[in-house]
Amino acid sequence: xxxxxxxxxxxxxxLAAGPSVTIADETCNSPFTSALITGQExxxxxxxxxxxxxxxESDKLVTIDVQPNSPTYGKVVHAxxxxxxxxxxxxxxTDDRRYLWAGRLDDNKIFVFDLIDPSKPKIVKTITxxxxxxxxxxxxxxYATPGRMMIQxxxxxxxxxxxxGIAVYNNAGDLVSTHAMPLENGGDGYGYDIxxxxxxxxxxxxxxxxWTNYMMDMGQMVKDPEAMKRFGKSMVMWDFKSxxxxxxxxxxxxxxxxxxxxxxxxNWAITATALTSKLWLIKQDEKGEWQAKDVGTIGDPxxxxxxxxxSITADAKGLWVNTxxxxxxRFYDLTNPExxxxxxxxxxxxxxxxxxxxxDGKRVYFTTSLLANWDKKGDDNEQxxxxxxxxxKELVEKFSVDFRAENLGRAHHMKFSAKTKAAALGE
Amino acid sequence: xxxxxxxFSLLAVSMSIASTGQSIAGSVHPQAGTYKxxxxxxxxxxxxxxxxxxxxxxxxxxxxxxxTLFSFFYTTCRDPEGCPKIWDAFNAVHDAxxxxxxxxxxxxxxxxxxxPKVDTPERVSFFKxxxxxxxxxxxxxxxxxxxxxxxxxxxMYIPASRQIGADGQPTxxxxxxxxxxxxxxxxxxxxxxxxxxxxxxxxxADIQTLxxxxx
Numbered sequence: 001x002x003x004x005x006x007x008x009x010x011x012x013x014x015l016a017a018g019p020s021v022t023i024a025d026e027t028c029n030s031p032f033t034s035a036l037i038t039g040q041e042x043x044x045x046x047x048x049x050x051x052x053x054x055x056x057e058s059d060k061l062v063t064i065d066v067q068p069n070s071p072t073y074g075k076v077v078h079a080x081x082x083x084x085x086x087x088x089x090x091x092x093x094t095d096d097r098r099y100l101w102a103g104r105l106d107d108n109k110i111f112v113f114d115l116i117d118p119s120k121p122k123i124v125k126t127i128t129x130x131x132x133x134x135x136x137x138x139x140x141x142x143y144a145t146p147g148r149m150m151i152q153x154x155x156x157x158x159x160x161x162x163x164x165g166i167a168v169y170n171n172a173g174d175l176v177s178t179h180a181m182p183l184e185n186g187g188d189g190y191g192y193d194i195x196x197x198x199x200x201x202x203x204x205x206x207x208x209x210x211w212t213n214y215m216m217d218m219g220q221m222v223k224d225p226e227a228m229k230r231f232g233k234s235m236v237m238w239d240f241k242s243x244x245x246x247x248x249x250x251x252x253x254x255x256x257x258x259x260x261x262x263x264x265x266x267n268w269a270i271t272a273t274a275l276t277s278k279l280w281l282i283k284q285d286e287k288g289e290w291q292a293k294d295v296g297t298i299g300d301p302x303x304x305x306x307x308x309x310x311s312i313t314a315d316a317k318g319l320w321v322n323t324x325x326x327x328x329x330r331f332y333d334l335t336n337p338e339x340x341x342x343x344x345x346x347x348x349x350x351x352x353x354x355x356x357x358x359x360d361g362k363r364v365y366f367t368t369s370l371l372a373n374w375d376k377k378g379d380d381n382e383q384x385x386x387x388x389x390x391x392x393k394e395l396v397e398k399f400s401v402d403f404r405a406e407n408l409g410r411a412h413h414m415k416f417s418a419k420t421k422a423a424a425l426g427e
Numbered sequence: 428x429x430x431x432x433x434x435f436s437l438l439a440v441s442m443s444i445a446s447t448g449q450s451i452a453g454s455v456h457p458q459a460g461t462y463k464x465x466x467x468x469x470x471x472x473x474x475x476x477x478x479x480x481x482x483x484x485x486x487x488x489x490x491x492x493x494x495t496l497f498s499f500f501y502t503t504c505r506d507p508e509g510c511p512k513i514w515d516a517f518n519a520v521h522d523a524x525x526x527x528x529x530x531x532x533x534x535x536x537x538x539x540x541x542x543p544k545v546d547t548p549e550r551v552s553f554f555k556x557x558x559x560x561x562x563x564x565x566x567x568x569x570x571x572x573x574x575x576x577x578x579x580x581x582x583m584y585i586p587a588s589r590q591i592g593a594d595g596q597p598t599x600x601x602x603x604x605x606x607x608x609x610x611x612x613x614x615x616x617x618x619x620x621x622x623x624x625x626x627x628x629x630x631x632a633d634i635q636t637l638x639x640x641x642x
Contacts, residue, residue: 098584147619198624200455422588423591425541425577
């Protein structure tokens with residue numbers, strides 16, 4: 001994967017520096033993303049939900065200095081409010097890694113930030129007609145493909161349930177095409193995450209729930225049997241080139257994040273199901289057909305720990321799994337992906353959602369917010385970003401940013417960036 | 428003489444990659460004509476130079492009327508994962524066009540230099556003489572200066588920058604995003620390939636798919 005990661009950049013100097021140069025970066029970016037960070041990341045950008053009574057109450061992109069040698073290490077160095085609260089959720093880099101697209105699940109606005117100066121991201125475009133143009137609601141996953149941004153939505157404008165699709169935009173922000181999630185051959189029409197394996201020309205998608213559920217108070221929702229039926233239970237393998245479904249696989253309980261093994265010789269992906277607390281492996285069988293297989297449980301499924309974000313190590317031998325309701329992170333030995341083994345767990349706080357790790361696996365970052373109406377209430381609504389070192393045995397906290405004390409809001413999705421040392425052509 | 432050395436070097440690196448590399452997507456790619464290539468973005472406008480008389484041409488004259496395979500290069504690039512990899516793919520597609528009468532005369536290949544200071548029209552014209560054929564024309568373009576090049580790069584979302592040396596000054600090493608663009612005869616970009624998905628068989632299938640489209 002190291003070769004793949006740097007493959008898009010023609011840089012003799014990098015090669016001349018020899019093997020001591022470490023390819024790093026977050027492990028969960030699109031394989032089409034270029035200009036990946038070598039070595040230590042400098043900044044962490046946190047897409048943050050505005051919270052009533054906290055600071056300016058607006059959604060914002062918060063930038064934190066994570067360079068240990070910096071005098072502002074562990075401090076918030078920049079925050080840009082985008083106005084209002086629209087259920088800020090996930091972000092994704094364009095393939096050239098210069099622009100960060102950030103979506104809101106309620107009002108469907110998409111903000112494009114220019115990270116030419118990563119210490120001061122600035123908004124250069126706001127897409128306000130996503131729902132009108134696509135018919136979809138809830139732009140969730142932002143996944144770069146060459147010259148384009150693929151956006152997996154969660155819902156639709158007509159019914160606000162889980163039937164949805166994928167919208168493809170060009171890097172300028174113009175809509176290129178839309179693709180409905182399949183309803184035939186076992187498809188349930190739901191969507192959540194996207195994961196592409198270019199070597200196999202396949203795209204894998206997962207399934208969550210629609211606007212009516214993800215905007216509902218969680219306590220109210222779990223008491224509503226009809227609402228609890230409205231979750232996805234499938235994963236779809238697509239022919240990426242033609243954007244046609246190849247096979248729909250039954251994966252009950254809302255399969256969420258998709259992580260392909262980053263090893264080029266591998267042909268499997270792994271996901272976690274939110275409601276059933278399972279790990280599922282998606283892999284080709286001996287005949288080359290894609291199959292989904294339940295390969296283990298996460299915590300005690302009867303207590304519904306609610307697995308949320310997962311993060312795979314670069315060597316595909318380890319997996320971080322966060323469970324929101326018990327505020328716990330778990331590390332799984334994935335040496336045999338058919339039988340993941342939990343080898344470490346740590347209570348992080350009252351709630352934990354997102355996890356991002358550096359390419360060498362030595363630095364791991366966590367945040368707390370899931371959805372505004374699903375986060376815990378009162379004192380249990382902890383909102384923070386915490387940075388840890390990981391030596392394979394223990395997480396050691398390096399710093400913590402209290403997003404409530406800092407008047408920022410609810411900390412959600414994270415992305416890395418680094419300063420560049422180059423002179424752009426023509427400048 | 429110098430250009431000849433560069434060409435030999437690039438071709439040598441290219442052949443070396445071809446002998447050790449592997450097809451990444453050919454066996455799993457759908458059959459030509461069974462899928463649709465979307466109109467991604469218009470090809471950019473701009474002014475370019477092609478031959479040693481330094482006459483300006485509109486870039487659009489190289490992206491309309493035929494299907495165009497377009498990319499950026501610079502003649503002193505040595506990173507095997509960079510320009511040589513593009514050369515490798517272009518050579519393979521060029522060979523495929525020459526062998527297939529259905530493709531001949533309907534496809535052009537275009538390289539635009541990232542280093543106008545070094546890659547003068549005289550220098551890049553050598554490559555056209557060596558590589559272009561009547562059935563598969565291959566143009567090697569450059570610009571007056573980086574200020575003419577930069578807007579084209581911006582519109583194609585190609586970050587390109589000079590590496591900074593130990594003395595703090597820009598060097599002759601150019602970092603750039605490896606992208607290849609397939610442009611239809613109406614000057615719309617219909618596919619973009621990176622090294623994660625740069626397979627000559629896929630490119631040829633995409634060209635055939637565009638040729639099978641109804642007017």
